[in-house]
Amino acid sequence: MDKIRAMITGIQGYVPEYRLTNKELETLVETNDEWITSRTGIKERRILKGENQGTSVLGAEAVKGLLEKTNTDPLDVDLIICATVTPDMPFPATANIIADKVGAKNSYSFDISAACSGFLYALQMGSQFIQTGSHKKVIVIGADKMSSIIDYKDRTTCILFGDGAGAVMLEPTTEELGVMDAILKSDGSGAPYLHMKAGGSRKPATHQTVEAREHFAYQEGSTVFKFAVTNMADVSAEVMERNNLSGDDVAWLVPHQANKRIIDATANRMGVGPEKVMMNIENYGNTTAGTIPLCLWDYESQLKKGDNLILAAFGGGFTWGSVYLKWGYDPK
Ligand SMILES: CC(C)(COP(=O)(O)OP(=O)(O)OC[C@H]1O[C@@H](n2cnc3c(N)ncnc32)[C@H](O)[C@@H]1OP(=O)(O)O)[C@@H](O)C(=O)NCCC(=O)NCCS
16 A cells, blocks of 8 residues: 655745834844844844734634635644644643634644744644544644743843744645655753743742743753754754755755754755755744744745755754655645
């Protein structure tokens, strides 16, 4: 019997309208456009404004567009997986809320927490559900409203993050296309360097935790930077070697968008030229689980059937990984 693989049959992103520029950040913290641009490559990020607007708003907009684009009846969707570290609330899962918003009444749904590697974890998991033959239409979402956990008084983090979401449709194929291989890793000893101190079961919210600004993302930037470069490049090289791929065989590297310098260093170590590296960090900053699907969405018109893509991510946890994907369709 032919091997079943999971192929991406559609991609859609969503970013909110409001643009938080480097110029505006200059009015909030002691920083400047030149420093941010040269150290990170970021010019602006999108911010979801308004009362009661959570990550599900971003995810649902992406999924609505995806259903329309792929001509899919929401009732035909089997499963929705949402990768996020900024769920609307601790429970229910944001994926449940998104499924309800888009009318996916026959789908079950759940969230995955793997920070910036979340989309790759969810993609691999969704792919396994397709490969077993038990599921026919799986939607994988990467969505984060990072502005809800960012301290706009902390210049080392507030310049980096933005809000956004992307969603893909996974369907079975027996062609040599789709998710070909994946290596995913995690190491919880990295937690001290990138985490949110309060608001979980260990340290529930109190007046003190709010006063101490412990409900915001905390990061030791330079430590995370070093781990990100080494691990993203190593795991991508491992996937490439395992599949006999050289830099020349790779059509696109799709790296998590955390810092342009991390992306450049990773591509360099992998022997992939800058013309083959997807990059949109300038426009959106780091949208955590959103970056990789937002990149695929922005570059969709340049992707051709059979293109070899190496997806790579690193994030809080630490979590990291790389997915080898053969793109499934020509520009429509
Ligand atoms: C955060 C990050 C951009 C900082 O860049 P860096 O080159 O490591 O800078 P450093 O933290 O060493 O700080 C250098 C100097 O710039 C200052 N600085 C920090 N943020 C600044 C800002 N927004 N504007 C101006 N100066 C700033 C620091 O205070 C420091 O000053 P000092 O030398 O007087 O102490 C970088 O470390 C990074 O991108 N880290 C990884 C981020 C990441 O990948 N996170 C998510 C994982 S998915």
